[in-house]
Amino acid sequence: MALVTRRGRRSRTGVSRRSQRRRTIRALRAEGRYGPRLRDVLPALAVVVVAFCAVVAGLATAYRALGPGIPVGALVVLAVVVPAVVRHNRPLARRRLGYYTPEELADLDAHGLALAVSRMLRRDGWRVLSVPDTPDRPRVRARDGSGHRMEVAFRPVAEPLPDEDPPTRSGRRAQAGPHVRLVVHRGTFSHRDVQWARRQGGVRLIDGSHLRRWAHGTHLDELTDVS
Structure with a gap:
């Protein structure tokens, strides 16, 4: 039992x-x-x-x-x-080679987006230069084989912040080659931002749709004139 x-x-x-x-x-x-x-x-x-x-x-x-x-x-x-x-x-x-999906781009913080842009620039033949790290405002600088220099800023509004000086274009740095400023935004630039970029000269805007195409593999030269 x-x-x-x-x-x-x-x-x-x-x-x-x-x-x-x-x-x-x-x-x-x-x-x-x-x-x-x-x-x-x-x-x-x-x-x-x-x-x-x-x-x-x-x-x-x-x-x-x-x-x-x-x-x-x-x-x-x-x-x-x-x-x-x-x-x-x-x-x-894939990300190390500079290719990101739209979902991966949306999940990045400011410094992650700066790293992604650095990888995409290397993928397109640019040499990324070391820049002192700033916790609140990441920045990327690069140079290509033709002597063109690029400074990349990340923010939703293209106009410079009050404590930020525009890129210098005189002296020894100006002799190194043309200077291009790229402003990257995962959203959409306003009409005021576009007008500001036109007035500045040498400023190129990469909005969300262009950023996704760039991350998918489209060369930067096909998205904006950086030469």
């Missing part, structure tokens, strides 16, 4: 644990934290299997028709290209 009672307790305990586990899994799936189910990944898995079979069949056909040279060359190309594509599409590696 005691043995039957212990078995019954173990059975009820096992059922209770399975029920609790199912409830936990349902809750995690509802929050999107449990991961995909087999039916969710089955189509992508089928595509991968079909693509792999097609590649193998193509290599086999090329081997019979042209000899071992073509298949070996194709395998070498795949061994080089596939890892490079995978590394490029990894979020961290």
Whole structure:
């Protein structure tokens, strides 16, 4: 009788644990934290299997028709290209190369945006210069191979703050090449900002739409005249 009672307790305990586990899994799936189910990944898995079979069949056909040279060359190309594509599409590696999604741009703070702009400038061939760090006002300076110098400011309003002097254009620094001032804003510049930039001369505005295109891979020269 005691043995039957212990078995019954173990059975009820096992059922209770399975029920609790199912409830936990349902809750995690509802929050999107449990991961995909087999039916969710089955189509992508089928595509991968079909693509792999097609590649193998193509290599086999090329081997019979042209000899071992073509298949070996194709395998070498795949061994080089596939890892490079995978590394490029990894979020961290992609951001280090200067490519950001709109969601990633929206999540950046002021200093994160300055870092992103520095990476995008390097991607476009600019050499980013070291600038003393200011906690309240990040700034980026850069130079290209033609001697053009750029100063990047980040703020929603293009007009300089009361304690900020406009870029100097005389003396030894002026002889180093043309100076361009880039003002980056994740939102939209007002008409007053655009008029101010026109009056200043040498000031280029990058608003949210241009910033997203730049982060996607469009060259800065195609977004604004910085030469």
